[in-house]
Amino acid sequence: MASIKLKINDKSYNVDVDPKMPLLWAIRDVVGLTGTKYGCGIAQCGACTVHLEGSPVRSCSIPVTAANNKNITTIEGLSTDNSHPVQQAWIQEQVPQCGYCQSGQIMAATALLKKNPNPTDKDIDAAMQGHICRCGTYPRIRKAIKTASQLMSQKASAK
Amino acid sequence: MTGAALTLGLHGVNGEEMKILKGDTAADLGVELNAWISIDTTGKVTIMNHRAEMGQGAYQTVPQMIAEELEVDLDKVDIVFGIGNEKKYGNQITGGSSTVRSAYKHLLRMGASAREMLIEAAAKKWNVARESCYAENGNVIHKSSNKKFHYGELVEAASKLQPPADIVLKKTEDYKILRKPVPRQDTPLKTNGSAIFGLDKKLPGMLYAVIERNPRFIGKVKSFDDTATRKMPGVKHVFTVKVNVFSSTREGVAVVADSYWNALQGRKTLKVEWDDTGFEHHSTEQLYAAMNESLKSKEGISYRTKGNVTAALSKATKKVEAVYETPYESHSCMEPLNCVADVKADSAEIWGPIQAPGWIQDDLEKVLGIPKDKIIVNMTFLGGGFGRKAFFDYTQEAAFISKEIKGPVQVIWTREDDTLLGPFRPGMVYKCSGGLNEGGRISGYKFTMAGQNMDHQWPGASKDSYNGSTTEGFLESYFDSIPHFSFSDLPLDSPIPVMWWRSVYSSTNGFAYESFMDELAAAAGKDPLEFRRQHLGEERYHLLINKLEEVSGWKNRKKNEGLPAEASTKEGVPTEASAKVGVPAEASAKVGYGVAITECFSSIVGEVVKVSKKPDGKVKIDKVWAVMDCGWYVNPDIIKAQVEGSIIMALGAATKHATHFKDGKAVEKNFDTYKMIRINETPEIEVHVMDNDEKAGGVGEPGLPPFTPALTNAIFDLTGKRIRTLPFNLEEV
Numbered sequence: 001m002a003s004i005k006l007k008i009n010d011k012s013y014n015v016d017v018d019p020k021m022p023l024l025w026a027i028r029d030v031v032g033l034t035g036t037k038y039g040c041g042i043a044q045c046g047a048c049t050v051h052l053e054g055s056p057v058r059s060c061s062i063p064v065t066a067a068n069n070k071n072i073t074t075i076e077g078l079s080t081d082n083s084h085p086v087q088q089a090w091i092q093e094q095v096p097q098c099g100y101c102q103s104g105q106i107m108a109a110t111a112l113l114k115k116n117p118n119p120t121d122k123d124i125d126a127a128m129q130g131h132i133c134r135c136g137t138y139p140r141i142r143k144a145i146k147t148a149s150q151l152m153s154q155k156a157s158a159k
Numbered sequence: 160m161t162g163a164a165l166t167l168g169l170h171g172v173n174g175e176e177m178k179i180l181k182g183d184t185a186a187d188l189g190v191e192l193n194a195w196i197s198i199d200t201t202g203k204v205t206i207m208n209h210r211a212e213m214g215q216g217a218y219q220t221v222p223q224m225i226a227e228e229l230e231v232d233l234d235k236v237d238i239v240f241g242i243g244n245e246k247k248y249g250n251q252i253t254g255g256s257s258t259v260r261s262a263y264k265h266l267l268r269m270g271a272s273a274r275e276m277l278i279e280a281a282a283k284k285w286n287v288a289r290e291s292c293y294a295e296n297g298n299v300i301h302k303s304s305n306k307k308f309h310y311g312e313l314v315e316a317a318s319k320l321q322p323p324a325d326i327v328l329k330k331t332e333d334y335k336i337l338r339k340p341v342p343r344q345d346t347p348l349k350t351n352g353s354a355i356f357g358l359d360k361k362l363p364g365m366l367y368a369v370i371e372r373n374p375r376f377i378g379k380v381k382s383f384d385d386t387a388t389r390k391m392p393g394v395k396h397v398f399t400v401k402v403n404v405f406s407s408t409r410e411g412v413a414v415v416a417d418s419y420w421n422a423l424q425g426r427k428t429l430k431v432e433w434d435d436t437g438f439e440h441h442s443t444e445q446l447y448a449a450m451n452e453s454l455k456s457k458e459g460i461s462y463r464t465k466g467n468v469t470a471a472l473s474k475a476t477k478k479v480e481a482v483y484e485t486p487y488e489s490h491s492c493m494e495p496l497n498c499v500a501d502v503k504a505d506s507a508e509i510w511g512p513i514q515a516p517g518w519i520q521d522d523l524e525k526v527l528g529i530p531k532d533k534i535i536v537n538m539t540f541l542g543g544g545f546g547r548k549a550f551f552d553y554t555q556e557a558a559f560i561s562k563e564i565k566g567p568v569q570v571i572w573t574r575e576d577d578t579l580l581g582p583f584r585p586g587m588v589y590k591c592s593g594g595l596n597e598g599g600r601i602s603g604y605k606f607t608m609a610g611q612n613m614d615h616q617w618p619g620a621s622k623d624s625y626n627g628s629t630t631e632g633f634l635e636s637y638f639d640s641i642p643h644f645s646f647s648d649l650p651l652d653s654p655i656p657v658m659w660w661r662s663v664y665s666s667t668n669g670f671a672y673e674s675f676m677d678e679l680a681a682a683a684g685k686d687p688l689e690f691r692r693q694h695l696g697e698e699r700y701h702l703l704i705n706k707l708e709e710v711s712g713w714k715n716r717k718k719n720e721g722l723p724a725e726a727s728t729k730e731g732v733p734t735e736a737s738a739k740v741g742v743p744a745e746a747s748a749k750v751g752y753g754v755a756i757t758e759c760f761s762s763i764v765g766e767v768v769k770v771s772k773k774p775d776g777k778v779k780i781d782k783v784w785a786v787m788d789c790g791w792y793v794n795p796d797i798i799k800a801q802v803e804g805s806i807i808m809a810l811g812a813a814t815k816h817a818t819h820f821k822d823g824k825a826v827e828k829n830f831d832t833y834k835m836i837r838i839n840e841t842p843e844i845e846v847h848v849m850d851n852d853e854k855a856g857g858v859g860e861p862g863l864p865p866f867t868p869a870l871t872n873a874i875f876d877l878t879g880k881r882i883r884t885l886p887f888n889l890e891e892v
Contacts (some may be wrong), residue, residue, distance in 0.1 A: 002393075016391065018420060025420045029367075033354015034359035037542070039493055041576040044830035047493060075352035087350040094342055094796055097804055098214030098355060099349030100493040100542030125839035132830060134493045134543050135214045136807025138841040140800070 004068045005029065009077030015064070023067050024048045024059040027074060035075035035103050040134070047103035050074045056111040077102035078110060086110045086157060090150035097135035098129035105131050107143050118149055166197040167273045167322065169265055179265075179272050179322045183655065195266070195274055196225060202297055202311030204231050209241040209497035211514050214804070215859040219343040221266065223793050226338040228270030228329060230294040231310070238344060240538050251278040260761055260855040271329075272322040279323075280316035281308045287414035299379045309835060313714060331852055333789075333830035338850075340796035345540070351450070357512035357539045360499045362567040367419040368560050369426045369571060371401055372411035375823040376581060376656050378435030380410040386607055387428035388414060389869065393421030395427070396564055399713035402555045403526075403825070404582075404656050405579055405616035407438075407554070413560050416420055419571050440823030443586075450588035450609035451653055451713035453481070459607045460625040466643035471603030475556030475594025479682045481675055483591070484884040485667035486817030488584040488660055489825075494542020500557035501567040506533040512541035514549035522551050523558050528687060536874050546659030547810075576826045583818050583825075584660030585611040585651075589671035599683035600693060609649040609821040611657045632665035632757045632864050633672050655820065661808060665759040669864025670813075670871075670885065676882070677786040677872040683807065687752050688713055700756075701720060703765050703788050708755070710847055711784040715750045751877025755868035760857030762789040764802070766865040768873040778874060778892045780810075780842040784864060787846065790853030798858050799846040804843055805862030813867040814889045850863040 002019035002047075005012060008031060017032045027050065028034050035058060039047030043058040050059045051073040062150070078084045082091060086109050088124070096102045112119055112127040119127065124145050180188075182197075185758035197205045206225050212218035218238060226233045274294050281299035282289040285306060292301050298309050312321075331338070332569075348354035373379065383398040397417040401408055412431055416422035423487035472478060491705035498511035507529055509519060516536035524531045539547055557570040612626045613808030626648040638644070660666060692704050708714060749771055756765040769781040785802045792798060815834045819826040828832035846862075871882040874892055882892070 003572075008781060018424070021420045025418065033352070034355070034361075037626070038358065038495070040827055040830050042574075045835075055861075055867075056816070067508065078351070080353070082347050082351050089265055089298060090350045090396050091342065091346050094340075094346060096215075096349040096801065097345075097348055097800060098212075098493065098541060098543045099345070099354055102349050103352050108352060129837045129839045132835045133494065134545075134808070134835065136311060136804035136836070136841075137800070138807060138836075138838040139803055139844055142841075157528075 001066060004064050006064070006067060006072060008033065008072045009071065009074060011088040017064055019063060019065045022060050023050070023062050023072075023159060026064040027059060027072070031072050031076050033076050037100055037103055039101065044132070045101070045104075047101045048133070049107040051107060051111060054111075054114070056108050065139040073107075075106060078106065084110070086113065086144075086148045089144040090137070090149055092147055093140045093144040095137050095140040095144050097137055101131060101133045105133065105141055109141070109148065110143065111154060113148055117152060119145060124156050160582040163315050164199045165273060165276065165621060166198055167239060167269055168195050169269060177816060178723040181318065181322065183318065195269055196229065198273070198310050198720070200311045200314055202309045204235060204239065204297070204310070205237045205239055207239050207241045207440070208707070211538045211541055211544065212586070213514065213541035213548070213802060216343060216794065218345045219341070219797065220793040222257075222344070223336055223341060223760070224263055224266040225270040227334060228267050229274050229451060230296045233336060233341060233344070235297060237729050245666050250829045260857055261793065268326050269330050275323045276317040276320045277310055277313045279320055280313045284308070284313075284316060302757065306472070308761065316731060320794070322547060324572040337793055338795065341794060343797065344794050349364075350808050354540045355497070356494050356542045357497045357510065358494055358542070358571065360539055360569065362499060362508045365499065365567040365569055366395060366415050366564065367571060367594055368413050368415045368424045368568050369419070369422045369573065370411040370413045370558075371426050371429050371431055372576065372580060373409055373433050373435060373653075374579065375433070375438075375440065377407035377409045377434045377438065377654055379408070380412060380434055381432040381434035383412050383432070384430040385412070388425045391421065391428060392418075393417040394425040397425070398563060400559050402557055402559065404552055404554050406618045406620075408652065415560060415564055415652070417419070417566060423573070429548040434825070441655060442821050443487075443819045446586060446651065446653060446820065447588060450586075453480070453649045453651070454588060454607055454609050457649055458591065459609075459649040460623065461624045462627070462629045462646045462648060463638070464645045465641070466637070467645045468603045468605050468645040470631070471643035472592055472594045472605060475602050476597050477595040477682050478667050479593045479595070479675070481591050481678055481881075483589045485587045485670055486812070486885055487586040487820070488812055488816065489578050489818050490545045490584075490660055491578060491746045491764045491833060491835070492541070492545060492546040492547060493542030495574055496548070496553040497570060498554045498557035498570040499567065499569045500554070500561040502527060502558055502561040505529060508535040508537070509556070509558065510537040510539055511554060512540045512544065512548050513547075513554065514541070514544045515551065516548070519551045519554050519888035522555060526555055527558060527562060545584070545661040547665065549729050550658050565698040574830070578828050579825045581825065582656035582658030582665065585613065585657040587667045589668070591671060593675065593679050593682050597681065599685055601641050601679060602643065604644040606644075606671070607649060610651050611653055611655070612650040612723065613657050614657065615650055616656065616702070622652065622777065626650065626664075627669070628664035631663065632668035632759050633761070634695065634756060634758045636697045639696050641825045654823075658697050661805070662759060662863040665757060666812070667859070669755065669757040670867045673757060673865060673868035674871055674881070674883065677753070677755075677868065677875065681875075691754070691756060694778040699788065699851075699853065700763065703756070703763055703786055705763040706847060706849065707767055707784065707786045709784065711752070711769075712832070713752065713754070714768065717750070748847055751873045751875070753869045753872030753876055755872060756865040757861070757864035759861050759864060762856060762858065762861040764773055764788070764855030764861045764865050766806070766869040770870070770873045770877050772877065778877065779889075783842055783844045783866065783869075784844045785844065785846045786849060787858075788849035788851070788853070789858050789861065790851060791855040792848065792858070795848045798848050801858050802846045802862035803844050805860065807841055808835050809863045809866035810840070811886055813870060814887060815883070817886050
């Protein structure tokens with residue numbers, strides 16, 4: 001067992017877990033934030049994507065020890081009231097169907113837009129192709145990322 | 160549900176005529192009421208949704224129908240999932256694209272009945288004529304005086320009235336929210352992580368279980384060694400679990416621990432010996448050899464026939480024959496199977512991603528010996544269903560383990576468990592023979608399907624009964640225009656469990672039907688869309704074809720690429736017409752168009768696919784156009800989303816993934832080998848919905864079957880190559 005300090009969505013949690021436990025299960029089953037999903041366990045589907053120090057990572061495939069004392073953002077940390085522009089865009093374009101993969105999709109899109117505020121179709125394909133959606137919401141994900149990009153630039157210019 | 164609230168529900172299930180009853184009337188009569196609508200004194204409206212939400216939008220469409228006739232703002236409505244209760248809700252299986260089409264008239268009538276009772280209550284209070292009042296946005300308004308009551312102020316008086324006997328439903332043109340792209344109420348729950356799926360359900364003191372199951376789907380545990388497992392951290396119990404898989408039994412060893420992770424680590428240390436005597440260890444090659452062999456030597460169980468097809472085929476001017484093969488597939492919902500169970504001595508409660516709560520009640524009544532009405536089945540949001548979550552092995556496992564450990568437990572399948580164990584979509588082989596007369600019309604049509612019959616798996620099923628789904632996917636109107644036909648099936652006996660997979664038999668039938676229709680059109684020397692039109696009598700099909708022709712630019716499809724229409728060549732070989740206009744064959748062969756139309760779950764869908772060659776000569780999909788005719792409909796945006804998703808799912812099954820078998824076990828385990836379509840492989844998709852008032856048809860599935868044949872027909876148009884076996888690699892065409 002290892003004593004780990006997880007800083008999730010600006011809140012600290014001291015957890016005592018198997019050091020080999022993937023970050024995903026520490027977030028879901030120990031801390032109790034279930035918005036981050038289990039999809040494949042081998043970093044193939046992206047459903048478990050969270051931000052570690054601002055960068056998207058597959059939480060199913062990194063041990064909890066790798067996140068010790070680092071800043072983690074999960075879907076719940078983006079906003080709980082859907083006020084984040086990416087969440088807004090997802091609602092505007094009516095992206096989710098079953099919705100199971102969307103936490104991961106939204107976290108990946110948020111990371112993409114932070115790095116590249118005006119992504120092209122090619123940029124979107126490159127950043128999002130690690131994420132599987134069995135319902136086939138890809139056309140709307142593409143639209144929503146462009147909408148989010150606009151919403152973010154409007155917000156920036158309003159400031 | 161009596162007193163100061165107006166509660167209206169439906170009573171009468173399983174074939175009885177549905178009656179609308181008030182909550183207190185039902186209580187007086189001692190009958191169970193399906194409480195669909197309840198309005199309290201604050202005006203808050205609660206609508207029960209009896210169907211599962213697995214992505215298809217049932218969470219939205221049921222309330223959208225009721226709210227329209229009830230005249231309430233959808234935003235002010237609370238939606239509650241009904242629990243599994245067949246007595247109350249009738250058949251609750253969310254499958255067969257049935258949520259809207261099976262119940263829409265009752266739902267509309269119920270909303271309208273409540274509205275009329277509220278209006279009548281207001282008119283009585285004001286002592287004015289009923290006709291001088293109307294309902295709007297949760298209020299009843301008196302026209303001339305503009306006096307207003309909100310519904311909450313009327314529920315007590317309304318609850319003393321009887322539901323009106325005659326209800327006039329709104330006209331389509333008067334709809335305010337129906338047929339409008341109203342945003343889904345479940346969307347905001349799915350963008351901030353708050354939607355609770357089965358995997359997210361937690362109970363106090365709940366343990367976690369993973370099971371090492373017989374990898375050959377059915378069969379027993381011979382012995383196991385859990386010495387190491389019991390020493391693993393957090394492991395509490397290790398024991399044999401036995402569940403029914405259709406008529407067979409599947410055993411496994413459950414490892415129950417204080418966390419999923421610990422249970423999984425424990426499972427890795429188990430040593431299990433399996434006993435799977437009594438059934439064959441099939442391989443993909445054996446299965447397909449058996450299906451192909453039976454098609455060569457046997458006639459099959461006859462299903463639908465007309466005239467004398469043998470004579471018609473022998474007299475035909477031209478005869479075409481083809482064999483098509485489609486693979487076994489895994490459902491691979493993004494949410495792996497899981498279930499929470501809390502079984503007590505004389506009651507049980509289940510939570511999970513569940514499509515068929517009624518079946519689970521029936522199943523657990525038998526397995527646990529607890530009466531059905533003491534078994535509560537809660538449907539959480541489903542992270543995909545596609546038919547898999549209508550089967551109930553995972554729920555039985557959870558109940559079995561909870562009973563054994565005498566406490567709440569969640570069973571979680573790993574992705575590998577989920578991909579390897581099925582039940583799968585059955586693989587199929589189809590043999591088609593067709594004859595054309597001198598005028599290029601179909602004079603005879605013979606169709607034989609070989610493959611596992613899903614119905615044959617159930618206990619007591621007769622193994623020589625025909626498969627009623629053999630013609631699923633075929634356009635109804637073709638039965639009228641084709642003078643001689645025969646449809647039959649050759650059931651394959653195999654221990655591999657199979658189950659509905661989005662659009663069920665149509666998902667594979669459609670490929671055979673519409674590929675063969677294209678082969679017949681080519682043999683007749685006719686435009687593939689025109690050929691279909693000539694064989695379809697009813698206006699409804701013509702309207703759909705006209706729309707498809709218009710939106711896809713079918714008539715000018717070659718002209719649009721900078722070439723005259725006459726330049727259309729076949730297989731890159733100049734036709735008389737294209738030679739005349741002097742266009743080089745290779746120029747007009749740069750794009751290909753294919754069409755397919757199928758009908759299932761009472762909806763007709765036509766799709767056109769455009770393909771072209773990339774600079775490296777490989778084929779790419781440029782665009783897909785789809786036209787859905789599902790008759791009367793609720794929400795055009797949900798329909799569009801369902802068709803987009805169906806097309807992408809079909810593209811995966813056509814070009815990316817399949818489940819293979821070796822030594823009686825599935826080969827593909829996870830997304831690294833069972834590869835999914837990804838965003839960069841997704842073509843542009845344009846969906847249109849036909850506007851009519853025909854009987855409501857399904858929406859979640861019918862968009863899937865026509866895509867694959869439209870794609871392969873387009874590839875034929877581009878390259879002259881017929882693809883008759885799925886899946887195929889788009890990179891290698």
